[in-house]
Amino acid sequence: xxxxxxxxxxxxxxxxxxxxxxxxxxxxxxxxxxxxxxxxxxxxxxxxxxxxxxxxxxxxxxxxxxxxxxxxxxxxxxxxxxxxxxxxxxxxxxxxxxxxxxxxxxxxxxxxxxxxx
Numbered sequence: 001x002x003x004x005x006x007x008x009x010x011x012x013x014x015x016x017x018x019x020x021x022x023x024x025x026x027x028x029x030x031x032x033x034x035x036x037x038x039x040x041x042x043x044x045x046x047x048x049x050x051x052x053x054x055x056x057x058x059x060x061x062x063x064x065x066x067x068x069x070x071x072x073x074x075x076x077x078x079x080x081x082x083x084x085x086x087x088x089x090x091x092x093x094x095x096x097x098x099x100x101x102x103x104x105x106x107x108x109x110x111x112x113x114x115x116x117x
Contacts, residue, residue: 016043060117066099067111074108082108 002017020040070089079085086105094104110116 016040063107064116066094067107067116070104070108071111074112082112 002014002021005011005014005017070085073079073089073093074082074085077085077088079088082105085108086101089104090101099107
């Protein structure tokens, strides 16, 4: 299967079958049992976790940028409350549905306290 996958340029599948064969063979020589279902489940779990972390990183960077921007607006316009700042931002700057008014207000509060995560 690994060779066939390699011929069709599915290198990740080829490597996965190669790894499976090597672990199965090695386990057989030293009398270790091997559950192929568990192997593929763990492999998929690791790949999915990696993909999720990549997506989360983009959202985190977006949130950090927005928090800094909102805090700067609050200071430049000399607003004294998060609510008034959030209202100004939603009416004049981020007029889209996302982020919501509540989210803008929450991010302002967090940024003002030094939390840019």
